[in-house]
Amino acid sequence: MSISLLLEMSASTDPDRVAVVSGDTRATVAEIAARADEGAEQIAASGAGHVVYVGTGGIMLPLLLFASARAGRAFTPLNYRLGPSALRELIERLPDPLIVADPDYVDALRDTGREVLDSSTLLPTLTQVATTADADRARPDIDPDDIAVVLFTSGTTSRPKAVELTHANLTSYVMGTVEFASADPDDAVLIAVPPYHIAGVGAALSNIYAGRRLVYLRQFDPERWLELVRDEAITNATVVPTMLDRIVSALESGRRELPSLRTLAYGGSKVPLPLVRKTMDLLPDVGLVNAYGLTETSSTIAVLTPEDHRAARDSADSTVARRLTSVGRPVPGVELQIRDDDGNVVRPGVSGELFIRGAQVSQKYSDVGSVLDTDGWFPTRDIAELDADGYLYIGGRSDDTIIRGGENIAPAELEDVLVEHPQVRSVAVIGVEDSEWGQAIVAVIVPAAGATPDPEEIRGYTRERLRGSRTPDRVVFRDELPATPTGKLLRRVLVEELGPARAE
Structure with missing residues (x-):
């Protein structure tokens, strides 16, 4: 089974449904299917063995994803924020790639030695393509174990790995978690995650299959995000922690009414518990979903449901209340x-x-x-x-475990305590080289707005709640924590900056 079957099933059931909204472009399922067929012909004619995309996504993500599948080629969206040399290094690891780039990134890719196609001219405009896919069009046979998508891990601690996801991997995820055509006619999902993230690929596949309208926000801005939720009557949305933090700040300073929004999913990295509680307070009628997954698992493998969130927040049972951190x-x-x-x-x-x-x-x-x-x-x-x-x-x-005096210490144990301090907005705990203890514990804190925490008070706060060996040896303050665009904390940046341990 090919991932293109997900699109074919949707097109055969409700071809005139608006499937994608991207800027000023609105495309039906039938138009997406027809354009994917046209794109597949161009990909096959190029003789390329792989399709690479560098850009901010929008409608180009589902189009190239399905066009590549129909051409029998693997597809790789790359991080458009990388510099030319980093992009070139990744491209050289892929077999005979056809490079497609948004106009803003074409020039940066010229020195790859390969032809670079401008995404704005690669596929015909909607008015130049038939509105229905050609059922008789010849398509290659796809083995379910053929590679559908290759995604590079973020490489926060090492050289990025190229994860191979087969058609079977991706269709198993979609069909195992989503019921076909289960969405209500007016359901719409707002997608702000980048196209090179597994959440972006998973969202395109699963929402086409479910029958939701995909609304893309190609460059995240909290005010624009709120506008789209209201203007497009968004019912579902997915964000990473850094986006959620900025959305909550915008909600606190302005209008809070989002009458259409039913569920808000967050994931990609850990979300501080105070931020989860604040979101629930600001949006009491919106069901929060914590989705955990990896690139290697084709997206989500565990879910904390809206019912779980509400039960945990309202429970006096410590076992149930703790689930809000799961x-x-x-x-x-x-x-x-x-x-x-x-x-x-x-x-x-x-x-x-x-x-x-x-x-x-x-x-x-x-x-x-x-x-x-x-x-x-x-x-x-x-x-x-x-x-x-x-x-x-x-x-x-496991690589983040701090070994202090022979004792293994998980940074999350301290972070969960420190982030509850009223003067702490966010925190990262790292281990740095130390001649006495092997590693010393350093707490890197972003203060709450207007707060000036005292390092010794912070240390005492931790000591009161955890064993003395868990007390930070040092407390330092920063305006923000280094993170990837998808919200993953870059601990190695802090380790390089702050280690080895030294007297303040």
Whole structure:
């Protein structure tokens, strides 16, 4: 099965439904299908072995995604924020690529030595294409195990890995989590995540399949985001933590009415608990969804539902209340295990490394091969815990563990405490080299607006709530924390800046 079947099913059921809104462009399902067919012919005629896209997405993402699938070529959207040399390095790792770029990025890609096609002229305009796809058009046979999409990981700690996602991986994710044509006729989803992120690919596939109208915001701005929610009667939206923080700030300073919005999903990295609570207070009628997934898992593998959020916030039971810090329970078809350092599966309530198994999990990286164990389990390198009711708690990356005086300390343990301090807006805890302890604990804090926290008071606040060995050795303040465009904290930047430990 090819991912293009998801589009074909939608086109055959409701061809005249508006499927995509991108700027001034509005396209029906039939128009998307027809343009994908035209694009597939051009891709096949080029002789390319791969399709690369550099741009801000919008309608180009679903068009190139489905056109590439129909041409039998793998598709890779790249981070348009990278410099020319970084883009060239990634492109050189892909086989015989056809490069498509938005006009603003064409010149930066000229020195790749390959032809670069301007996305604004690659595909015919809507008025130049038939409004229905040609069912008799010859299409290549697609093996479900053929590669559909290659995505590069963010490379926050190492060289970006090229994750190979097959048609089977992606269709398993979509069909396992979404019911076909289940959306109401007026349902619309606002997509502000970048096209090179797995959430962007997953959103295009799953919402076309469900029957929602996709509304794209190609460059995130909180005020514009709020305008689109109101003007397009958005019912569903997905954001990363940095976007959610800016949306909440905009809501606090202006109008709060978003009458059409029913669900707001967040994910990509950890969201501070005070921000979750504030969002729930500001938008009491909107159901929050925490979605956890990886590039390697074809998007979401665990979900904390709106019902979970409300039950946890209102509960006097500490076990239930704690779930507001979890990423929920696994989606259908996904299995989870938590293992200790010896590879043994641990009991509920004990932390260890998270392993994932399921049809939506990628089997390999390009140039590396499979990283699954003999039973098909993928090692995430995330430190996690499952409670007795199956709720998953993510404690951070195993590489981030601080070893101070021989004791393993998870940064998340301190961060969860520190972020509740009334003078703290956000915080990152890192370990830096130290001659006495091996590593010292450094808390990097972004103060709340107008606050001037005292470092010793912050240390005392932590000591009162955790063991003395968890007390930060140093507290430093910053205007913001370094992060990727999708909100992932760049701890290595802080480690390079602040280590080794030194007297203040």
